[in-house]
Amino acid sequence: MNVIAIATGAGALALAPSIIPPTPVPSAGRDQAATRISPGEIVAAAPASEWVAIAPEDMLVMTLAPAADGAVREVVIQLMPAPYGAGWVENIRTLARARWYDGIAVTRVQDNYVVQWGDPNAEDEAGAKPLPDGLRTTKEADYVVPFGQTRPRQRVVIMSDPYSDMAFYEAGWPLATKDGSAWPVHCYGMVGVGRGMSPDTGSGAELYTVIGHAPRHLDRNIAVVGRVIEGIEHLSSLPRGTGPLGFYEDPAQNVPIASIRIASDLPESERPRFEYLSTEGPAFDRYVEARTSRRDPFFITPARGIDVCNAPVPVRRVSER
Amino acid sequence: MNVIAIATGAGALALAPSIIPPTPVPSAGRDQAATRISPGEIVAAAPASEWVAIAPEDMLVMTLAPAADGAVREVVIQLMPAPYGAGWVENIRTLARARWYDGIAVTRVQDNYVVQWGDPNAEDEAGAKPLPDGLRTTKEADYVVPFGQTRPRQRVVIMSDPYSDMAFYEAGWPLATKDGSAWPVHCYGMVGVGRGMSPDTGSGAELYTVIGHAPRHLDRNIAVVGRVIEGIEHLSSLPRGTGPLGFYEDPAQNVPIASIRIASDLPESERPRFEYLSTEGPAFDRYVEARTSRRDPFFITPARGIDVCNAPVPVRRVSER
Numbered sequence: 353m354n355v356i357a358i359a360t361g362a363g364a365l366a367l368a369p370s371i372i373p374p375t376p377v378p379s380a381g382r383d384q385a386a387t388r389i390s391p392g393e394i395v396a397a398a399p400a401s402e403w404v405a406i407a408p409e410d411m412l413v414m415t416l417a418p419a420a421d422g423a424v425r426e427v428v429i430q431l432m433p434a435p436y437g438a439g440w441v442e443n444i445r446t447l448a449r450a451r452w453y454d455g456i457a458v459t460r461v462q463d464n465y466v467v468q469w470g471d472p473n474a475e476d477e478a479g480a481k482p483l484p485d486g487l488r489t490t491k492e493a494d495y496v497v498p499f500g501q502t503r504p505r506q507r508v509v510i511m512s513d514p515y516s517d518m519a520f521y522e523a524g525w526p527l528a529t530k531d532g533s534a535w536p537v538h539c540y541g542m543v544g545v546g547r548g549m550s551p552d553t554g555s556g557a558e559l560y561t562v563i564g565h566a567p568r569h570l571d572r573n574i575a576v577v578g579r580v581i582e583g584i585e586h587l588s589s590l591p592r593g594t595g596p597l598g599f600y601e602d603p604a605q606n607v608p609i610a611s612i613r614i615a616s617d618l619p620e621s622e623r624p625r626f627e628y629l630s631t632e633g634p635a636f637d638r639y640v641e642a643r644t645s646r647r648d649p650f651f652i653t654p655a656r657g658i659d660v661c662n663a664p665v666p667v668r669r670v671s672e673r
Numbered sequence: 674m675n676v677i678a679i680a681t682g683a684g685a686l687a688l689a690p691s692i693i694p695p696t697p698v699p700s701a702g703r704d705q706a707a708t709r710i711s712p713g714e715i716v717a718a719a720p721a722s723e724w725v726a727i728a729p730e731d732m733l734v735m736t737l738a739p740a741a742d743g744a745v746r747e748v749v750i751q752l753m754p755a756p757y758g759a760g761w762v763e764n765i766r767t768l769a770r771a772r773w774y775d776g777i778a779v780t781r782v783q784d785n786y787v788v789q790w791g792d793p794n795a796e797d798e799a800g801a802k803p804l805p806d807g808l809r810t811t812k813e814a815d816y817v818v819p820f821g822q823t824r825p826r827q828r829v830v831i832m833s834d835p836y837s838d839m840a841f842y843e844a845g846w847p848l849a850t851k852d853g854s855a856w857p858v859h860c861y862g863m864v865g866v867g868r869g870m871s872p873d874t875g876s877g878a879e880l881y882t883v884i885g886h887a888p889r890h891l892d893r894n895i896a897v898v899g900r901v902i903e904g905i906e907h908l909s910s911l912p913r914g915t916g917p918l919g920f921y922e923d924p925a926q927n928v929p930i931a932s933i934r935i936a937s938d939l940p941e942s943e944r945p946r947f948e949y950l951s952t953e954g955p956a957f958d959r960y961v962e963a964r965t966s967r968r969d970p971f972f973i974t975p976a977r978g979i980d981v982c983n984a985p986v987p988v989r990r991v992s993e994r
Contacts, residue, residue: 572974
């Protein structure tokens, strides 16, 4: 069974005390439904002090070529904070600043798996787009960081993660740990770095996002560098590719990417503003607990269990003032 | 950590002996890559005797209105075998034979959640399509079956399921058990029965399929009655609805369904033929083991863990002879 515990400090995590016990099923049944609060209501009621602004330098704005009907298609990606995936994230900033991404394309859409974008001519030595100078070299060891390197603080812990000893959240991100290492996990919407066969770990020039059930077997095998926080529907609803691995067979099917910009490089009036619900505050604890045992009116039998990808960290756009 | 065990007979499940231990990481490293077999290769090599034909009366062929470019959009759904969801499955056959589904529409597409179809005028008493006679009444208790009612046989068991005491497979379906009950689980592509607030458990006139991360919190709260076995991309790539819960705001956005037929009611030449890999045979055991600890060349660090929705039961179309 799944246990949600709150531990304070990295040392306490090993003990994983069950301070928040599983919520008992309300014995009065559904007639008390109106008093039962949903995860969404908990998030909506969270005080402003528990929302954390996402720094403009940690956001990418990816603009696809307009849709057939002329509609603007904009995807906002939040980049991982160091130390996770730091080398690749730095490369992504370098590529964006060099405007290297402008004119590349979505080339692969595999159902229940990933949407991938990059240079459509990457495999063609003569036609491949030259990479800018200054890219860092990354290595497999960078897929994880020492668990002790993560900052000790209060956090929600999910003990029953089939892929690790424990899943947890830190500074707004879902993570997992085992054997002294910690790593970001492949949930829906996470963004990772495409790579060839090892020892190539990918430069950041080819990226993908998850559009299906969490492919957690990719954890520690590919770098997770961010997540889509708005506009994923522009990617997840694209036609599936019919070639091997979901690649588009006809280059005419590729979806061109007009530009990818770091939000802090945009004029201030054009910068999107987002914030996430602190994963170190009490509202997030209540949110995960409510998702673990749904008690809002629709639900009859609370699961009393959760997996880390079924309790995504709430993120919201801040409307202009 | 996740343990894969094989147990024989329902009684043995309580013990859950770890007969197949987690696969050791090959110490020779990736230079032996060519000798490492992938889950797909295991499935491709499974003998014909381990593939089970899906009965034509257990398949629905759903034909959407042609796409804008005239392309045919056909979705094949396999219905759950009794005792799971039996009342709803019988209703679905009744509705299909009455041609009640013909002319209804996809009305809801919520990203990372579900695609739903039904009578667009269901809420409008005057305009709602009358249901045929002979539909069975279902109740919440039907969401589960007694665990002992499942047939005892050899099977793969996934001990570390956050939502149950144990996940397992039976007769080609992913299931979970807890407190003496067993139930089918909400994985990607599973088909369920829309319902209102209880005690309405849904008739089968409104159905949905999962197009995102497994919403396992719906287990035991809505009936699972089948899964999409071909053509899910015609549903998962539809434009997302912009209304509450992903409903289309403008009825013109609804995607009409031309017909839903039981395959056995089609002329024999038009019947699709599918088979699934027996979940009671050795190839399926090896497949789940390989997905638990990927050793094919791309992988560096085997997860040594799996969740039931990340090891879908292989299903294949049988080409015409």
